[in-house]
Amino acid sequence: MAETALADVLVEMADTLVDDFDVIDFLHVLTERCVQLLDVSAAGILLTDQRETLQLVAASSERTRLLELFQLQTDQGPCVDCFNTGQPVSVPDIRSAGRWPRFTAAAAEVGFVSVHALPMRLRAEVIGALNLFGVEAGALDDDKVRAGKALADVATIGLLQQRAIRHRDTLTDQLQTALNSRILIEQAKGVLAERLHLDLDQAFALLRHAARNRNRRLSEFAQAVVNGTEQIPGAPEAKSAR
């Protein structure tokens, strides 16, 4: 992987950390860049709810089956192990790993073979994990592991940055805000899917596209969609999808 590609992404992400950035949108872009840079098929970011479980807040694709696979790791899988130990977990071939039977079956069903989880750290504390999936067996090489760690750090920085501007500086508040924003996005996806007869992943794409077009923060726009104060006319190609 070219070092310049990683540098470009780091610059791009740093540039988006302006006053009105949206943490879910930021993390979503980051997962897309992970897929491009690390040569994996899917990436997701899971955060701790500081109670019992990890929760998915962003993924490179909103395909339902993929989201289910991430969500399954709220109680078992490489992400949980990574979160509990604070160490990266790399499984070059889950078929021979012999752990996490439910997770392995679900991953195989979606066509994934390799899986990696990198911890998101804040000083001594682990606050979540960056989860990567590949369709071919194999470990991440050292360069990609390094790049992946850098991207996991960027995700942490984004999370911490979101409320610094509003005097909301406790980690708990920042995690709560991110998790609640994710709930908001799910509600807005439901509204658009029903109103415009879309699949949920199409609904997410439309939501994000419309927010960007209007120069609005994703979570604020999602709130307006759920409250019914903002309408989105269906995109022509989306309408014909059903």
Add this chain to the structure above:
Amino acid sequence: MRLWSLAAAHAGAGPVAVEHVCAAVIAATATDGAAVAVALEAAPRETIYNSNRIVSEVEELSLTLGEGPCVDALDGGLELVADLCAGRCLARWPVFAPAAVEAGVRAIFALPLQIGAIRLGVLDLYRGEPGDLERGQLLDALMLADTACALLLDAAEQDVPQVPGRVPEPAGLQHPEVHQATGMVSVQLGLSAALALIRLRAYAYTHERRLRDVARDVVARRLRFDPGDSAHGSRPDDSRSAGN
């Protein structure tokens, strides 16, 4: 479950209600008082529970002035105020902060009762002495705030049978399909997301099913909610759902 048991212990033999959750949260956080204020559907904010007279006075004050952490938390963020006498607090709430201190309050922790776009209200915790919540206390408070959310939603639906000892389904992110279904049902019924979620929960209770399973059926478009038929969804193959 530990915290639920704590709330249930305060309820004794009766059903667990918001006041019992408040009693549990006071015990879990070593605070002196708690209040729950509800603001639903653009109705004026209303305090539905105060644990004591001082709390009641300060809540009233905050409502009247439209100022204070309890008002700000309604916009969706935690407000953790360890000392109302701090310069930052006096600058931010110039009328409320001194008045609250005068009434005997030094620290206020306001937790939004929200589920995504649904803003139900605020759980406010009060202390007579300054000081932060410890991390564990805050996490317990957040968990009990979730419980309060669930109780408020379930109390809103009259048709739901009361089952003593029933633990309400939590309102968090664990099951994204619940939130997707909330959005879908709000469009099907032409109702707010809050009312849609209340209906979904009521449907799950009356049909003795888990909320996530009902939600999954909605998302898979195996179950629709019909505006003409309160508390009951209908299958797409039911003739009565056609055309609605």
